[in-house]
Each structure stands twice: as structure tokens, then as C-alpha cells.
Amino acid sequence: MGEKQLSCFAKVKPYLLMVFLQFGYAGMYIVTMVSFKHGMSHYILAVYRHVVATIVIAPFALLLERKTRPKLTLPIFLRIMVLGFLEPVLDQNLYYVGMKYTSATFTAASVNILPAITFIMALIFRLESVNLRKIRSVAKVIGTVITVTGAMVMTLFKGPILRFLTPSLPSAAHSSHGSSAADDGHPADQHWIAGTLMLIGSCCGWSAFFILQSFTLKKYPAELSLTALICLLGTVEGSAVSLVMERDMSVWKIGFDSRLLAAAYSGIVCSGIAYYVQGVVIKERGPVFVTAFSPLCMIITAALGSIVLAEDIRLGSVIGAVIIVVGLYTVVWGKSKDVKNLTGDEAEAAADGNGNGNWKISGGQELPVVAVAAAATTARH
DSSP, X not given: OOHHHHHHHHHHHHHHHHHHHHHHHHHHHHHHHHHHHTTOOHHHHHHHHHHHHHHHHHHHHHHHTTTTOOOOOHHHHHHHHHHHHIIIIIIHHHHHHHHHHSOHHHHHHHGGGHXXXXXXXXXXXXXXXXXTTSHHHHHXXXXXHHHHHHHHHHXXXXXXXXXXXXXXXXXXXXXXXXXXXXXXXXXXXXXXXXXXXXXXXXXXXXXXXXXXXXXXHHHSOOHHHHHHHHHHHHHHHHHHHHHHHOOOXXXXXXXXXXXXXXXXXXXXXXIIIHHHHHHHHHHHHOHHHHHTTHHHHHHHHHHHHHHHSOOOOBHHHHHHHHHHHHHHHHHHHHHHHHHHTOOHHHHHHHHTTSSSOEEEOGGGOEEEOTHHHHHOOSOOO
């Protein structure tokens, strides 16, 4: 392969990685929902998922980064402990409960509120500034408002079922989601709202994870090792939480069925590979780039969910999802304009940590990490 082909592949690689990741996430939504219908505990799934991820990633980290891995200091280790709690424990358990109470399609759509949540968190922690005299700042604020509006529409307005988007299946199968949403004697609408709140809480934990991950990679630039440590500590912390929340030891037993498939698939694709790919792409192109791909996962999941799980696609979810995507790209556009305003000494100062902090990428371009670029992304789950 010549130098020109290698250069072309290097430019295309981040796009290919992110598209691959969206298909991987879409598959996870479907497999996970099937496992829940077969009695899988979300606490146990989160633990087994990271056991698998640790087993898969650790050997590669030990072999490939044995000469380049930086020293693991106490401050970095404490950061990794927090990362292990934010994503493998807090985020994923809230996420799984939210998925149980809503649907795979709704859950995939909710991920698109990440840019707005991360932008708000960045403002709170003074990682982001707003100058309303600048169009890029106005775009970020307006995009955040639009995204929150879309989330409220999805939560409060369900609307009629769009039959032309849902295959004709037996009513028992077609209503499987509705029956699961109404278990425990609570009305389905209450479960829907509770599930949405769980998903929003999950996105808050996920945004915090991405912000901390981006800063940790600057101090500990060993993606595989960082991934393995996050998965390992997430397994330990998740096991402790599971032992408290699940008193019945029989829930730890899984056979060769959808529950094992969910744990293996989620662990290999969505924890092991995804954590590594996210780290690589964030390091090369910045979190804003990663964020832009999340709507693709929503589209894939909606298609698979209506076919495989016979999920109802409602008008409110479609309208809310469209509004959220508009808000998402408004925020991303505003963040992309930050790049053009980082020149000369400003860019150098930011890259050195004296400014907002940037990731250098090939070609001299830099992407602001503030707000973890609008958000930390997509990656989910």
C-alpha cells in the first residue's frame, strides 16, 4: 500500500470506526432487550459485561503497551476508580432500567441529549464559557434548549402508533413492550416517565465519564491500559453494588441463552472495543467528532427494534427525536466554530492546558475538549 493510500486510509479511519461503533451499539440495544425479557438482572448484566471486557482487553494492554504505558500514579488511579463507577456502575444501571421501562428505540434516541447535558455540565464546572455576542455561543445555547425541548416532547407526548413504520405481527408479540412497561402494578405512563428520568440520569453520568476520560487520557495516554483498568475496577465496584441490591444468588446463574449472549456481546463490543475506539478517536479528532455519529445508531436501532422486538414507534418519539437531532447538530456546529477561533498563541496556550484544553490532530487542526466537545458523545453503551 503506497503512501497516498495510507494517507487516505488515515483520514477515513475515524469515520469507519465510528460507523462500526454505531452498528455495534444498535445490536447491543436489541440483544439486551431480549435478555431482559428472559429475566436477566441489569445489575448482573453490567458486572458480567465488564468481566468479559476485562478478559478481552487486558492481554492486549499488557502486550502492546508494555513499553509505552506510563506510570500509574495515585491521582490517576483515583481518577480511574471514579471512571469505573461513573460508566460501568452508575451510568449503565440507570441506563438498563430506563431501557426496561421504555424501549430500545427510545433509549437510542435519548442518547442524543448528551451534547446538551455535557455543555451544561461544562458551564457549571467552568470548562466552557459563553459569549452571547458570538454566533457560535448563541448556537450552543439555542442547541441546548432545542435538545432539552425534544427530550421533554419524547417524555410527555407519546402520540399515536405509526403503523406504517411497524411490521404487522401478532398482537401478543407486538405488545410485549407495553406489558413489560406496566409490570409491578404501576401504570405504563408512570413507567415511561420514570424510565425517561433514569435515561437522563444515565446521560449525566455518561457525560461526566467522557469529560473525565478526556482529561485522564492527557495524563495517561495508554488507551488499552486505561480501558482494561476501567473495566476491572467497574467489575469490582459493580459486584459490590449487585451483592447489596440482588440478595437472591440465583440471579448470577446464566445458561447458554440470550443472557449469556448479552453479557458477551456487550462486554466485547460495547465495553471492550468501544472504550478503546472512543479513546483513539477522541485523541485523534476530539469528542465533537464522536458526537456527530450518535443519530446513526438511533436510526439503525429503530429499524431493528420494530422488526426484531416488534416495538411500537410512536409519533411523539419520532417528533422528539427529530427535535433532539436538530439541537444536537446545532450544538456541534457551534463547537466546530470554536476550532476556527483557536489560532496562534491561543491554540498553543489551550493545548498546554492554559486555555480550555485541546486535542491535537493530524493536519494541525485542533478540537476543543471543553464541554467535552459538546458532549462526549455517542458512544454508549
